[in-house]
Amino acid sequence: DTPTSGGDIIVTYKDDIATLDPAVGYDWQNWSMINALFSRLVDYKPGTTELGPSFADSYDVSDDGKIYTFKLHPGVKFTNGREVIAADVKWSIERAVNPKTQGPGAGFFHSIVGADKMTAGTADTMDGITAVDEHTVKFTLSQPDATFLNVLALNFASVVPKEAVEAANGDFGKHPVGSGAFTLKEWTIGQRLVFQKNPDYFIKERPHVDSFTVEVGQEPLVALLRLQKGEVDIAGDGIPPAKYLEMKKSPEFEGMIVDRQQLETSYVTLNTQVKPFDNAKVRQAVNMAINKDRIVRIINGRATPASQVLPPLMPGYDQSYKGYAYDPEKAKALLAEAGLKDGFSTQIYTSNTDPQPRITQAIQQDLAAIGVKAEIKAVANPNVIAAGGTQGQAPMVWSGGLGWIADFPDPSDFYGPILGCGSAVAGGWNWSWYCNKEIDARGQAADAMPVPAKAEERNKAWAQIFTDIQTNDAPWIPVFNERRVVAKSKRMGGPDEIYIDPTRVIDYEAIYVNK
Amino acid sequence: MRVLRELIRRPSALFGLIVVAIVLLAALFAPWIVHFSPDNQLTDGLSLEGAPLPPSGEHLFGTDTLGRDLFSRVLFGARTSLIIGLVANGVAVAIGLLVGLLAGYLRGTVGNLLMRFTDLMMAFPALLLAIALAALLKPSLWIVAMVIALVNWVQVARIVYTETRGLVERDFIVAERSLGAGNGRIIFLHILPHLMPTAIVWGTLGIATTVLLEATLSFLGIGVQPPQPSWGNIIFESQSYFQDAPWLVFIPGAIILATALSFNLIGDALRDILDPTQRGRL
Amino acid sequence: MPDGSGQEQDAVLTVDNLSVDALTPEGARRVIDDISFALAPGETLCIAGESGSGKSVTALSIMRLLPRTSLRIAGGDIRLERQSLPRLSERAMRDVRGGEIAMIFQEPMTSLNPVHSIGAQLTEAIRTHQGAEGASVENRARAMLDVVQINDPARRMKQYPHELSGGMRQRVMIAMALSCRPKVLLADEPTTALDVTVQAQILKLMRELKREFGTAIILITHDMGVVAEMADRVAVMRDGRIVEAGPVLDIFERPQADYTRELLAAVPRLGAFAATDAPPRITASAPPPVPNGATPVLAVKNLVVDYGASSSLFSRRASEAPAVQDVSFDIMPGQTLGLVGESGSGKSTTGKAVLGLVPFTGSVTIGGKAIQGLSAAAMRPVRRAAQMIFQDPYASLDPRMTVGAAIAEPLAIHSIGTKSERRERVASLLGRVGLAADHASRYPHEFSGGQRQRICIARALALEPKLIVADESVAALDVSVRARVLDLMLELQETLGLSYLFISHDMAVVERMSHNVAVMRAGRIVEAGPRRAVLSSPHEAYTRELIAAVPIPDPRIANLHK
Amino acid sequence: MTVFLARRLVQAVLILLGVAAITFLLLYYLPADPAVLIAGRSATPQMVAAIRHELGLDQPLVMQFLHYVGSLLHGDLGRSYTQKTEVLPLILARLPATLLLMAAGIVVEVALGLTFGIISAVWRGGFVDRSIMMLSFVGVSSPQFVVALLLLYVFAATLGWFPMSGFGTARHVVLPALTLGVLGAGWYARMVRSAMIEVLRQDYVRTAHAKGLSGRRVVLSHALPNALLPIIAMVGIDIGQFMSGVVVVEAVYGWPGIGQLAWQAIQQVDVPIIMGVTLVSALAIVLGNLLADFVAPFVDPRIRSQ
Numbered sequence A: 001d002t003p004t005s006g007g008d009i010i011v012t013y014k015d016d017i018a019t020l021d022p023a024v025g026y027d028w029q030n031w032s033m034i035n036a037l038f039s040r041l042v043d044y045k046p047g048t049t050e051l052g053p054s055f056a057d058s059y060d061v062s063d064d065g066k067i068y069t070f071k072l073h074p075g076v077k078f079t080n081g082r083e084v085i086a087a088d089v090k091w092s093i094e095r096a097v098n099p100k101t102q103g104p105g106a107g108f109f110h111s112i113v114g115a116d117k118m119t120a121g122t123a124d125t126m127d128g129i130t131a132v133d134e135h136t137v138k139f140t141l142s143q144p145d146a147t148f149l150n151v152l153a154l155n156f157a158s159v160v161p162k163e164a165v166e167a168a169n170g171d172f173g174k175h176p177v178g179s180g181a182f183t184l185k186e187w188t189i190g191q192r193l194v195f196q197k198n199p200d201y202f203i204k205e206r207p208h209v210d211s212f213t214v215e216v217g218q219e220p221l222v223a224l225l226r227l228q229k230g231e232v233d234i235a236g237d238g239i240p241p242a243k244y245l246e247m248k249k250s251p252e253f254e255g256m257i258v259d260r261q262q263l264e265t266s267y268v269t270l271n272t273q274v275k276p277f278d279n280a281k282v283r284q285a286v287n288m289a290i291n292k293d294r295i296v297r298i299i300n301g302r303a304t305p306a307s308q309v310l311p312p313l314m315p316g317y318d319q320s321y322k323g324y325a326y327d328p329e330k331a332k333a334l335l336a337e338a339g340l341k342d343g344f345s346t347q348i349y350t351s352n353t354d355p356q357p358r359i360t361q362a363i364q365q366d367l368a369a370i371g372v373k374a375e376i377k378a379v380a381n382p383n384v385i386a387a388g389g390t391q392g393q394a395p396m397v398w399s400g401g402l403g404w405i406a407d408f409p410d411p412s413d414f415y416g417p418i419l420g421c422g423s424a425v426a427g428g429w430n431w432s433w434y435c436n437k438e439i440d441a442r443g444q445a446a447d448a449m450p451v452p453a454k455a456e457e458r459n460k461a462w463a464q465i466f467t468d469i470q471t472n473d474a475p476w477i478p479v480f481n482e483r484r485v486v487a488k489s490k491r492m493g494g495p496d497e498i499y500i501d502p503t504r505v506i507d508y509e510a511i512y513v514n515k
Numbered sequence B: 001m002r003v004l005r006e007l008i009r010r011p012s013a014l015f016g017l018i019v020v021a022i023v024l025l026a027a028l029f030a031p032w033i034v035h036f037s038p039d040n041q042l043t044d045g046l047s048l049e050g051a052p053l054p055p056s057g058e059h060l061f062g063t064d065t066l067g068r069d070l071f072s073r074v075l076f077g078a079r080t081s082l083i084i085g086l087v088a089n090g091v092a093v094a095i096g097l098l099v100g101l102l103a104g105y106l107r108g109t110v111g112n113l114l115m116r117f118t119d120l121m122m123a124f125p126a127l128l129l130a131i132a133l134a135a136l137l138k139p140s141l142w143i144v145a146m147v148i149a150l151v152n153w154v155q156v157a158r159i160v161y162t163e164t165r166g167l168v169e170r171d172f173i174v175a176e177r178s179l180g181a182g183n184g185r186i187i188f189l190h191i192l193p194h195l196m197p198t199a200i201v202w203g204t205l206g207i208a209t210t211v212l213l214e215a216t217l218s219f220l221g222i223g224v225q226p227p228q229p230s231w232g233n234i235i236f237e238s239q240s241y242f243q244d245a246p247w248l249v250f251i252p253g254a255i256i257l258a259t260a261l262s263f264n265l266i267g268d269a270l271r272d273i274l275d276p277t278q279r280g281r282l
Numbered sequence C: 001m002p003d004g005s006g007q008e009q010d011a012v013l014t015v016d017n018l019s020v021d022a023l024t025p026e027g028a029r030r031v032i033d034d035i036s037f038a039l040a041p042g043e044t045l046c047i048a049g050e051s052g053s054g055k056s057v058t059a060l061s062i063m064r065l066l067p068r069t070s071l072r073i074a075g076g077d078i079r080l081e082r083q084s085l086p087r088l089s090e091r092a093m094r095d096v097r098g099g100e101i102a103m104i105f106q107e108p109m110t111s112l113n114p115v116h117s118i119g120a121q122l123t124e125a126i127r128t129h130q131g132a133e134g135a136s137v138e139n140r141a142r143a144m145l146d147v148v149q150i151n152d153p154a155r156r157m158k159q160y161p162h163e164l165s166g167g168m169r170q171r172v173m174i175a176m177a178l179s180c181r182p183k184v185l186l187a188d189e190p191t192t193a194l195d196v197t198v199q200a201q202i203l204k205l206m207r208e209l210k211r212e213f214g215t216a217i218i219l220i221t222h223d224m225g226v227v228a229e230m231a232d233r234v235a236v237m238r239d240g241r242i243v244e245a246g247p248v249l250d251i252f253e254r255p256q257a258d259y260t261r262e263l264l265a266a267v268p269r270l271g272a273f274a275a276t277d278a279p280p281r282i283t284a285s286a287p288p289p290v291p292n293g294a295t296p297v298l299a300v301k302n303l304v305v306d307y308g309a310s311s312s313l314f315s316r317r318a319s320e321a322p323a324v325q326d327v328s329f330d331i332m333p334g335q336t337l338g339l340v341g342e343s344g345s346g347k348s349t350t351g352k353a354v355l356g357l358v359p360f361t362g363s364v365t366i367g368g369k370a371i372q373g374l375s376a377a378a379m380r381p382v383r384r385a386a387q388m389i390f391q392d393p394y395a396s397l398d399p400r401m402t403v404g405a406a407i408a409e410p411l412a413i414h415s416i417g418t419k420s421e422r423r424e425r426v427a428s429l430l431g432r433v434g435l436a437a438d439h440a441s442r443y444p445h446e447f448s449g450g451q452r453q454r455i456c457i458a459r460a461l462a463l464e465p466k467l468i469v470a471d472e473s474v475a476a477l478d479v480s481v482r483a484r485v486l487d488l489m490l491e492l493q494e495t496l497g498l499s500y501l502f503i504s505h506d507m508a509v510v511e512r513m514s515h516n517v518a519v520m521r522a523g524r525i526v527e528a529g530p531r532r533a534v535l536s537s538p539h540e541a542y543t544r545e546l547i548a549a550v551p552i553p554d555p556r557i558a559n560l561h562k
Numbered sequence D: 001m002t003v004f005l006a007r008r009l010v011q012a013v014l015i016l017l018g019v020a021a022i023t024f025l026l027l028y029y030l031p032a033d034p035a036v037l038i039a040g041r042s043a044t045p046q047m048v049a050a051i052r053h054e055l056g057l058d059q060p061l062v063m064q065f066l067h068y069v070g071s072l073l074h075g076d077l078g079r080s081y082t083q084k085t086e087v088l089p090l091i092l093a094r095l096p097a098t099l100l101l102m103a104a105g106i107v108v109e110v111a112l113g114l115t116f117g118i119i120s121a122v123w124r125g126g127f128v129d130r131s132i133m134m135l136s137f138v139g140v141s142s143p144q145f146v147v148a149l150l151l152l153y154v155f156a157a158t159l160g161w162f163p164m165s166g167f168g169t170a171r172h173v174v175l176p177a178l179t180l181g182v183l184g185a186g187w188y189a190r191m192v193r194s195a196m197i198e199v200l201r202q203d204y205v206r207t208a209h210a211k212g213l214s215g216r217r218v219v220l221s222h223a224l225p226n227a228l229l230p231i232i233a234m235v236g237i238d239i240g241q242f243m244s245g246v247v248v249v250e251a252v253y254g255w256p257g258i259g260q261l262a263w264q265a266i267q268q269v270d271v272p273i274i275m276g277v278t279l280v281s282a283l284a285i286v287l288g289n290l291l292a293d294f295v296a297p298f299v300d301p302r303i304r305s306q
């Protein structure tokens, strides 16, 4: 079936949309909307993890992998009518890195020359980005970075018109102007946002729908009811656990449920700096204690048990690696070897939204079976994050609800921010406080391998890194890889992967209405 | 003794007494009554797809979303919830009575300060207090009981304040003062008894609301933590299942209702028995 | 011997073998036992009798307003003309109430709705039964207030019950009952709270009503003077029965029942004690009451009480007319000051101020101690020495406390005696005011008005204080009990050297009790001095008026007034 | 009266300051660090520090508070951390919806509560009374989320009488207001009943009967006003109670009020929004109580003359 053009659709979310500023927005609701409002030099092909040019017609990478030069597509226009030029690219990325913007994306651009000065607040521009001419922009990196193209495909690298940002006077997030597939037509705070097709979008035939309206503040259970009555086209929050089985079984919902893998792993971090988890044997023992199949059953089979850090869709995933099999007897033996025959008491932090406390209770019961008494601390997300990021505080953290969904489909994204030494700091996200200098060095080496020339080799290197980490040090208990579930009305067309896009969540550019 | 006899004579109060007795006994003897540990996530407690099981001979009240026996959870939950509903709520009503009464009776600077403090507490969002306490303190049943007491006394104080203001104008209070009665005596012997109807209404209606409030607070991390059951958190955990697994919501709900109602029946009867102007006909 | 005077056929109201039970946890107790009487149009039946004998209950039974939870008609019939009231529908009864039978309740203090203005309550009655609307109703209401001699009716209409004195509230009640010119008027002690001049006015009003509209009146009173002045026929009640009934002259001149005789014998007459300076001695051996040069028990200087004054952080403002203005007087140990004056003149207010129960300015010294600004603790010994008997006995008793506990209350407050000693004390106090010891376990609402008053007296006496402020404290008592209580008060004065501030509008009683008399009007003392001087040769016209208005308990003389 | 008003206003301002101070203090001591949350997962400690500096969070508590109060006096509630926009317009945009919902909720609960409470008191002890009291208990004991969804399933999804979600027309208000009101109605019914029973046995009620007034008039015009005092106090209090109730109700019915805003802000430790909502709701509560104090004298003249 080929996409047809036209149609207005309604999407619902529970939470309000925080901002549409591409330098700031970083949650899975606004991610896809920002993606649709703005454009970037490079982008992924819809529904895939394949990178390709976007408003850059072509790009060049120097042999040492340190210089990237992009040729911009001429005639790409912001929706305020002005053409996008190279200086806009420079200004936009600098803006995303500038601490004054208070954006969460600054760290991604660390490899560009001058980024460190910018983030430290000692410089206002970055030497590593130059607008060679109106349609050429050049990036100079301080070291080779295999993920750099992925970084440029992130929302944070979107181009924004300086004059519009300044005109918005600090409120650009509510008055976004971009060069993407859609424009924001109306925003009624707390009620709805209306996105309208950008007729001047530089990719012809896209987007397909004339407009999409995002209604916020919609309770997921109610959204499903409305979906059933045809008032809603996409229930953005998916299907709450309470309704999942019923809908899955009901013929009425046939064809309305999209259920797909994403780049996600849910895990328990084991704090390698807290006794007795400072002992690798103990970490391996608890790894064997968890009955992942039963946990998956508790969430109605909406996930697959995980054996390793990387999710199956990620390059570098090691099909052959089996991890630690469920074996309480062996776990007990290992504990005894570690001198903890009688087990021990510890704590496990978890987010307090359903189903996380339930999953944690299942983990708790499994641990109890090998003599580990884990007290559950179910608290709000920010407090989980705070506890995890405080040295010596949280022995175990269940990541569900704050789980690691990759920013881009590259294995390094699963290392640096959550397992590398650089993030084992106060306020960091390495809640295992795992720091292995040798592995760190291997990771840096892998990231310096040029892509795509050595992509295969690089993936192998990463695969080895992750299996080594898990085999030797076991700082995590990878529990499962959760699938995403979205409910859509029957009139919505297109393959599943554009509703659960690995990099965009919902690909508003690609979805269409069946005629 | 006379009071108890009169209570038993009233059918509704007797009914209340019986229900309360059953609930108390069940809470007390829970370990000897149930077949399953309340925390045991039974392997066969969920369907293959992971759905909870409806009530059956094996599981009287069915199982919850983790495959635990709901009957034993409800029984063990009674311990938590009774403490919340009776102690926390009782303390809240007591504090409210005391503050409202003092403020209404004393007037002047002290009364004014008390009332402004009450206003401050009332204007201050309870939820925020709860969240902050959750972050700062170790969650436990007693903490949540304390928070509920801290949060709930305010309304009682307000109402009692208004009533007391009316009472102190009455002649018999003036008469009492003329006899030389101290403030303590007037407050406790002459004003307090007149506030009993209000106290009973709040005390008994508060049972259900505080039991539910406990669940909210536990959810925010200051109350009992999983897997410890309470009536409130059994409902709260599964309230979105009210269609697909109604027993998870409506059974504990009905039990909360029955308990609160029973206490109320007793309270109403007590009020009538203790109120001399109502003596005479039943 | 009910008086079946043979006029049953054309009677407006007939009561036939009425019995009423009080419901108690111990079972039913009969409070009205088989009474019968009939009332002809235009006739006035006075029901006199002992306090607690069932007078009020009879009236309430006729109105069908017995408290549902505690009293119930056990038998008999009540007929308004041909209609049997107990069998009427509630709807039909509504038209009877207020329209055909109106009632003035015994307790004026609590019988007016505190949240409605006087005007609203008055006009409502008129509107309900007359169907009139608008300004004419207002005018009627104002006129009624005028009739019951409430000054400044236009302002009073806008006031609320708590802003009125006891007597004024009583008059509002009367105005309300009279406003619809009912066929039958039930007046339960309508003038007890009133000073004699107003009483005279009200009685005159009732007579006019009777003459003009043929209103039949049941007048419940224990004031034999009023009976003599008003009654065509009299029924004397005791213990729930009518012990004697008959035309007024017969009763006064040829009383049959012992109780009636007792009653008549106890009637005080103004001028009976005109020959002596001090009240009559009860015990011969009593010491002379006033030791020379003693300090006064109570000294009041320039007392001002202003209810309207508001003192706040930001402003201080005085109202135009304080309730009490510049009042000064002394009371010596063992002496009584009788305070008389028209209703609303500030008597109760003075009494309350003297005990520091309302804010005042000026100086009040009790037992040599200035009470202004005293802390609660410092005030305690003063409180023990000075007690008050409140004008409204019902309102001044805690409804949730048994009468026994209420009387023991002052003892408990001042930690006197053990529990059992207190119990004995309560029993003896109850006995002394003419109540039974087993009344101690009952609650205030189970008593009649007079009984409640006696309870309050007992409570005030419990501490054997040095000074008692007695505010209309025998007003609701029937003469025999009243005589007993007054004797008791005098006896205590002699044996204990008690002093009284005796507030009353009953001149005969004041004469009997007082050493000195002060006359109040509009918040000021207009005349004061030794009793004999004030009562026999008053200087002020107002005082003379007061004395002249006292009803004389002799139907032959009284008939001259009619 | 003006003096009274002025004094209460001064007190109100003090209370608001107190609320601001306590809230500020509590939020300050929360373990969650807004800078960490804003900086995101890829941030280095320097970036977090830079953002902390940008937010002024590196200053001492007292300075932060003074600065906050300073801008407050200029009507500036600060900027949201997560939304990067002024807080005041965010709140103002949502406030009318919440106020409307609360007003409707109060109307529902007072109307239901008064009606049922009065009926109960008048027919005290009878079948009607018992049923009403039972119902009031059901109302009070029901979790609001479940009530909201049940009403929505029945009246919106199945019967289609009301829209399922949204805001705008009168029909939108009905279900949310009912949900909010049902719980409160139970309370009111009990309070009213209890107060009415007390009043109905007063002497002046007997007087009203003696005037020959109809039962309805006696109850409504003579008894009720005397029982209203505690009820008025309740309404004042309710505004505070509703603040937490609206979170659930707004969420279920997609009602664009500040309850949802507050809930999200709390989840994200968006301090300026939490402070803003707290202050606005505190203001509403203070005003509500002020209003209650203000109305009370009109109902009870005895208070008026004090």
Ligand SMILES: Nc1ncnc2c1ncn2[C@@H]1O[C@H](COP(=O)(O)OP(=O)(O)OP(=O)(O)O)[C@@H](O)[C@H]1O
Residues within 6 Å of the ligand: C162, C163, C164, C165, C166, C167, C168, C193, C194, C195, C307, C308, C323, C342, C343, C344, C345, C346, C347, C348, C349, C350, C391, D305
């Ligand atoms: N609480 C009050 N607030 C305002 N005014 C009052 C109050 N109590 C009494 N007054 C006014 O004070 C004046 C004196 O009242 P007070 O009760 O002292 O009269 P009284 O002499 O005792 O009359 P009575 O014989 O009728 O009882 C009256 O005009 C009355 O309206």
Ligand SMILES: Nc1ncnc2c1ncn2[C@@H]1O[C@H](COP(=O)(O)OP(=O)(O)OP(=O)(O)O)[C@@H](O)[C@H]1O
Residues within 6 Å of the ligand: C022, C023, C031, C050, C051, C052, C053, C054, C055, C056, C057, C058, C067, C070, C071, C106, C445, C446, C447, C448, C449, C450, C451, C476, C478
């Ligand atoms: N609500 C009640 N419950 C029980 N007993 C009552 C109640 N009201 C009155 N009684 C009793 O009924 C008897 C008659 O009371 P009633 O009020 O008719 O006396 P009364 O003749 O009016 O006396 P007084 O002159 O003192 O007013 C009294 O013994 C009293 O104790």
Ligand SMILES: [Mg+2]
Residues within 6 Å of the ligand: C055, C056, C057, C106, C188, C448, C449, C450
């Ligand atoms: Mg009487």
Ligand SMILES: [Mg+2]
Residues within 6 Å of the ligand: C165, C166, C167, C347, C348, C349, C391, C471
């Ligand atoms: Mg008086």
